[in-house]
Amino acid sequence: MVKRNTTTDFILLGLFNHTTPHLFLFIVVLTIAVASLNGNVLMLLLILLNHRFHTPMYFLLSQLSLMDMMLVSTIVPKMAADYLTGKRSISPAGCGLQIFVSFTLGGGESFLLAAMSYDRYVAVCHPLRYPILMSWQLCLRMTVGSWLLGAADGLIQAAATLSFPFCRAHKIDHFFCEAPILVRLACADTSVFENVMYMCCVLMLLVPLSLILTSYSLILAAVLQMHSTEARKKTFSTCSSHLSVVGLFDGAAIFxxxxxxxxxxxxxxxxxxxxxxxxxxxxxxLIYSLRNSEVKGALKRWLKKYANIKP
Known part of the structure; x- marks a missing residue:
């Protein structure tokens, strides 16, 4: 009879090997992760300290930065420590935490991007009614709802994944615990769980994506009716930034x-x-700062202000 053990630590095989090319790639990835943390911290500080950015649009953007910071902080430090120390083990509790956080932030960000698309729709198509249609109360509800829906999905996925018995070698050919990868190690029938996971992904990814595409279809129709070339250019610039983020995030998650x-x-x-x-x-x-003149202007003023401060 095959011994089933759900308490043994898992072994993360990691993303890199201990070769010179992989060491270079590890340094590149670690540099990008540090740049990600710095960039998102900077966005949070700009939005927090600049009263011009105390609007629903920038509040939603601050939540996006917060989610990105938490995601990088959950994945990269463990990956880096495993590579540098050679100790690649992770406890079932730690594995469950990574699954919970990744699903919470992934699902939350998906709904948050849908909320941001609604914000852009109201700003472009109903600018005079913006304070009513996109009130602070609605903004906070959408934000809290995004976090709660993501957390509920993360809790269910983590609990269900770790409920399976794992009777194979506890080696995960990955650099963090991801539910679809971990389920492959289970020695029980996982077909029902995989079907449920698929349905959750439909709800957490495709439903918000359909709302986003609907919002931007209405925005595109409104933009094409604009007579001002400058207004068209500004609207396209703002909305293309959002669509770039949606394409990058949803494309990878769906894959x-x-x-x-x-x-x-x-x-x-x-x-x-x-x-x-x-x-x-x-x-x-980078997308939001380089494509947004208000953010670039605030960043330049901020840097100039602190550069002129003498010690």
Whole structure:
């Protein structure tokens, strides 16, 4: 009879090997992760300290930065420590925490991006009614709802994943605990769970994505009716930033969680997971700051102010 053990620590095989090319890639990834944390902290400080940014749009953006910071902080330090020390083990509790946090932030960010698309729709299509249609009360409800829906999904996924008996070698060919990867180690029938996970992904990814596409279809129709070229350009610039973030995030998440099992491979999973957990968070502040004249202006004034302060 096969021995089933759910208490033994898991072994994360990691993203890199101890070779010179992989050491270089590790340094690059670690640099990007640090840049991501710095960029998102800077966005949070700009929004917090500048009263001009105390609006629903920038509040939602601050929550996006907060989610990205938490995601990088949950994944990268453990990955870096495992690579540098060679101790690649992770306890079931630690594994469950990573699953919970990744699903919470992934699902929360998906709904948050939908809320941001609604904000842009109201700002473009109903500017005079913006204070009513996008009130602070509604903004806070959408934000809290995004966090709660993500947390509920994360709790269910983590509890269900760790409820399976694991009778194979507890080696995870990944750099963090991700539910679809961990389920492959289970020695029980996981078909029901995989179907439920698929349905959760439909709700957490495709439903918000459909709302986003609907909002931007209405925005595009409104933009095409504008007579001012400058207004069109400004609107396209703002909305294209949001669509860039949506495309990067949802594309990677759908690839990981909604791809058929026959098309999955460990190397592809690791690369795509690294993209949405490490690279996308550093792109978000860059996209919003480089494509937003108000943010660029505030950043320049802030840097100039502190550069002129003498010790």
């Amino acid at each position: 990981i969680y909604m791809r058929p099992k026959s098309y999955r491979s460990a190397n592809q999973d690791k690369v795509v997971s690294a993209f949405y957990t490490i690279f996308t968070p550093v792109l978000n502040p």
